Amino acid sequence: MKIYADTANIEEIKNIAAMGLLDGVTTNPSLVAKEKGEFKEIMANICEAVNGPVHAEPVSLEAGPMEKESRELAEIHKNIVVKIPMIPTGLAVCKKLSQDDIPVNITLVFNATQALLCAKTGAAYVTPFLGRLDDISNIGVEMLSDIIQIYENYAFETEILAASLRHPVHVLEAALAGADIATIPAKVFHQLFKHPLTDRGIEAFLSDWEKAKK
Ligand code: G3P
Numbered sequence: 001m002k003i004y005a006d007t008a009n010i011e012e013i014k015n016i017a018a019m020g021l022l023d024g025v026t027t028n029p030s031l032v033a034k035e036k037g038e039f040k041e042i043m044a045n046i047c048e049a050v051n052g053p054v055h056a057e058p059v060s061l062e063a064g065p066m067e068k069e070s071r072e073l074a075e076i077h078k079n080i081v082v083k084i085p086m087i088p089t090g091l092a093v094c095k096k097l098s099q100d101d102i103p104v105n106i107t108l109v110f111n112a113t114q115a116l117l118c119a120k121t122g123a124a125y126v127t128p129f130l131g132r133l134d135d136i137s138n139i140g141v142e143m144l145s146d147i148i149q150i151y152e153n154y155a156f157e158t159e160i161l162a163a164s165l166r167h168p169v170h171v172l173e174a175a176l177a178g179a180d181i182a183t184i185p186a187k188v189f190h191q192l193f194k195h196p197l198t199d200r201g202i203e204a205f206l207s208d209w210e211k212a213k214k
Contacts, residue, residue: 001175004053004183006163008032008042012186014049024052026127026163026183028083028107029059040076047077055105055125057083067093074102081124083107086114091121098122105161112146119156125181130173131164140164141173148178168192 002023005016008031016022025046035042043056054077058069066089070082074097082097083105084090094104098121105125106118110133118126128147130140144162151160161181162174168191174182184192 001179002181003189004055004161004181005189006031006165006183006185008035008046009186010035010042010045010049013046016186016189017049017051022050022052023181024054024183025050026055026083026105026161028057032057040073043073043080044076047079050079052079053081053103054079055081055083057085057107061085061087061089063089063093066090067096070097070102070104081105083127086110086118091117094118094121094123098124107163109147111143112150115147115160116150119151119154119158123158125159125161127161127163127183129164130162130170131166133164134166140170141177144174144179145177 003021004024004026005013005022006026007013008027013025032039032042047054056073058066058073060066060069070093073082074080081103084094085108086106094106097104103124105127106123107127109115109126109128115126115128128144130144133140133143147160159180161183162179163183165171165182165184165188167188171182171184171192
């Protein structure tokens with residue numbers, strides 16, 4: 001499973017990249033709004049720090065402006081993936097951009113039939129949101145598993161990018177289900193390393209070592 005950082009914060013991104021565990025980055029307008037600076041400059045800086053796809057989301061919802069904004073974003077860097085919401089104009093723009101070899105990620109996907117349509121438009125990625133379904137007492141991982149089953153049934157090449165991952169169990173669920181990619185907030189990423197028995201084991205090893213040396 002590829003691991004992406006779900007953030008527009010350059011320090012968080014560099015920190016994870018330095019561990020050699022970063023395969024890409026996803027952003028969205030809410031994440032970018034948290035950062036200082038101009039949108040394209042933020043995205044260009046992220047592209048310089050990441051050896052992999054960097055997903056940038058236009059905010060236009062009309063087809064013409066959305067396509068124009070998407071093409072401008074794609075011009076920023078060869079690693080830019082354009083991230084477009086799951087709406088009819090979004091799928092139409094996705095089809096046009098994909099035909100020009102501009103990779104598109106369709107985001108804000110909340111059921112398997114939406115994901116089916118995304119694959120048929122030639123989207124390079126589809127982004128189902130697990131956490132926001134769990135928030136309303138749905139079961140996000142079941143939706144993810146349905147998408148994975150449908151994509152296997154028809155050998156769709158669209159990569160499944162599990163998002164809205166609020167805690168380590170969401171990452172576990174995405175991996176067990178077979179998502180191609182998990183995009184993980186920095187806080188959750190760092191939680192993945194932690195286990196109290198690991199900490200206790202290290203303490204015991206060092207304590208026994210010190211005793212033996214004396
Ligand atoms: O990339 C999508 C992700 O940022 C959404 O996460 O926690 O706002 O549902 P969340």
